[in-house]
Amino acid sequence: MAKPKIATTSLAGCFGCHMSILDIDERILQLVELVDFDKSPINDIKEFTGECLVGIVEGGCANEENVRVLQDFRKHCKILISLGDCAISGGLPAMRNTIPLQECLDEAYLNGPSVHNPSGRIPNDPEIPLLLDRVYPCHEVVKMDYHLPGCPPSADTIWQALVALLTDKPMELPYDLFKYD
Amino acid sequence: MNDTTITFEIDGIEVHGREGQTIMGAADTAGIYIPRLCAFEGLPAFGSCRVCTVKVNGRFQSACTQPVAEGIMVENDTDELLEFRRNIIDMLFVEGNHYCMFCEKSGNCELQALAYRFGITAPKYPYMFPADRNVDASHKDVFIDHNRCILCARCVRASRDLDGKNVFQFVGRGPGKRIAVNSRANLADTDLEVTDKAVEVCPVGAILRKHVGYTVPIGQRTYDHEPIGSDIEANKQ
């Protein structure tokens, strides 16, 4: 029987949650016994090669590219996990949610105290994905099946959750692993 | 037991209280934890957060305000009440802008600790991301971050009843209700001092002392290992 497949992605996140995945250290050897990795920055597979059992999503949706990737994950993965506070609540990037988009861009590229931008232009290359009006938690865009809080969730949290999922056990975190920071 | 002892039940367990005591007070003594946010020992009961909602003889009441009475049957740890309480915690999370990941109060925050205790991985309600919550950093030793305020009035009561000052009070109403300070604009223009009780009692990170953030490492903070309420539950005979 073929091993189930896992995909991962980082949307509007800092890759910290992916670092935490890697922090499972030598247990990654056990993990590859249990699963194959499909689309993921860990193996640099850019597009889905087939259907996955689990999709792990770091980061919320800040731009159209994030939305497209998230929808793609929903399409290809049976179970989707919001990994970390950004996926769950928008996280730090969502601090811009209380500020109009134009003001955010002006501050970032024109008015900010550390900005040096003699051209006075806000980057607008056609390749740059358009920003959303605000940062959206993943579950407000597609249906998410599980949430693993933390900034980042610890390696133990991720490990325990994955093992529970892959062995059909209920995903229950011990108190010590339950953190929002 | 003397004549003034009042006997009643919480979830079928016999509990004793005194005349004038609240259900919460008697439960604490008995080692039964009733979750709470606005209630704080030494401050008059306020009854605003509603996290301590219990059922008394079939009627919903806040345990922090409801006095004990002979023979009452109190429900506390039921699926129905746990669901209602969880909903209130969720409401408070989505109502404000709570960024636990960088909040100085994280690990010592009672709202966060309740969410941990209830095992909330994500709120069931959509985030509101209110844009009208500002930060008042005018005071040299203390700041107010309205993004995190849960309107529990602990600061209002502590300033009035313990500090004898009246630095804080609510303004506005409904979803627009806010904590205001006793000056035209800024905390700096009030007589608040860093040693005031009002500064200490905030359950969340809305009123914090400056210059002392992040001093306790992760792993040693109040709620890192034991759920909120464990101290009360340790009283259980």
Added chain:
Amino acid sequence: MSENLERIVTAVCESFGNDRTRMMDIVRELQETQRHISDDAMDLIARQVGTYRVEVESVVSFYTFLSKKQKGNIVIRLCDDIIDRMYGFERLKQTFCDALGIEVGETTADGLITLETTPCIGMCDQAPAIMVNDEIFTELSRDAAIDIIDQLKAGVAPERLLRKLGDGNNSCPLVSAAVSNNIRRRGEVIFAPLECGRSLKKALAMSPNEVIRDVKTARLRGRGGAGFPTGMKWDFTRAATGEKKYVVCNADEGEPGTFKDRVILTERPELLIEGMAIAGYAIGAQEGIIYLRAEYAYLRPFLEDVLQKARNMNMLGSGVMGKQDFDFDIRIQMGAGAYVCGEETALISSCEGLRGDPKNRPPFPAQKGYLNCPTSVNNVETFCCVARIVDQGAGWFSQIGSKGSTGTKLLSIGGDIRRPGVYEVPFGITMREVLDMAGGENAAAVQVGGPSGQLIGPDMYDRIICYDDLATGGALMVFGPERDLLQVVEYFMDFFIEESCGYCTPCRVGNVLLKDRLDKIIHGKGEPSDLVYLEELGTSVKATSRCGLGQTSPNPILSSLKNFHALYLAKVKEDQPFQPTFDIHQALGTAKEIAGRPSMHFAE
């Protein structure tokens, strides 16, 4: 800080004895004369009455008729009630906006006129209605609206605006209101002929306990809606120890769709005063307070006059009607625009010069009410019933109505009916009989008891109006078959959000969440689980809210979910289990505009 303002504030505060419990009167008067309560004024008030500035601000910011921001000399308030919306509110609003050249919430450049909207002003039987300062104008046509603006611009004061005076006391000089009573049915309790002073005299010939016994024998229950036995309330208040005791009349008729107290206050104020005096005698109070909603300020001069006449007749004052040791007088406490103040403990807070926050119970007002003294708060109609009970006898009263609900009930009926107005009917009447009476045979739905009540459909018209079946404070809003009931529900939720005091979490946050999810459904983005969400959240808000407002605010949603389930089912997409509110095109709108280019992933 101008010396002039200092002089004015000082004088106003002094006129209320520099008493901070009279804060409502102080700030109301300053609002009226200064058109706002400025930062300077708040500082001055706090200093003058010996409180904190933030306490003054907390009051000013709570009530919608008070403001920190300067308002025009004239404030036009358009009644934005669901019935008014059905009868031309939008069109009227546009007329005012166009004619004044401002939007709602703004003031004309010359500082003359401020335009606002306000929830139900108690004129549902004559919608659309507006207030111009304290003056009321009803059944307002576009032409009449333009005429009012023209007159105001020409310098005519609101109280001198031309108007067609209403019937009964509405046309007496002290009222002079363009308001109609629309009394469609007179029963034997409230609107029967009245001989002034007779019932008070009879009461004073009895002992206080006998009076309470009669009220109990008559099985009178509170007419405001909650239906608490009046005699029992009085017993508790009488038995409680306190230096002073108070009788408070709840004339804060704020439940949208209700207007029967307005008609009592216009046509039977003497009966109310007698009832209050009897209550004072029964519980041992020397002071009564009528808490009058700000929207009924136009009745105040008239009511003050009625009170004065009662004093002249010795129905009020010291040694009432020759009863040596019974002194009793009544003052009017004006509200300032807050629905929650209809809740009795919030009403007491307001009387005490505080924000209209409800109080924790226990202690109940009967033990610790106004200024911590034992207080009985009763509805306008309840006091009137008491006066009749004492006059005609408990047996007479209890034979009217049904067993558990004795006497008559005033119904305020508005909406899609041919004869809107006030009906005095005996309890026990069916909804169908009421609708026949009012000309509403085609009613597709009736909101019973205002937004906090329930929405019922034709299959329930055989239900009975009484405390044990269709309990109501008296409001019936009737909706014809062409009305969109979900929009009605949505309006009611907006109303509760607007009027929540914000004290407790479930009401402050929960109602907003309920409304948002209802909107999602209304906008065709509903999924089946949304109905479960509404049900669970609504149940939760009801169970955990602190006062009657939050404990009933989910009712529009919960009762329509129950009684009009098909309306919701027609809106949710059964085959699409996940329907996000997120809309990619809407979310990208601003960025597309800023970048000046289309989306690369999501074509329109």
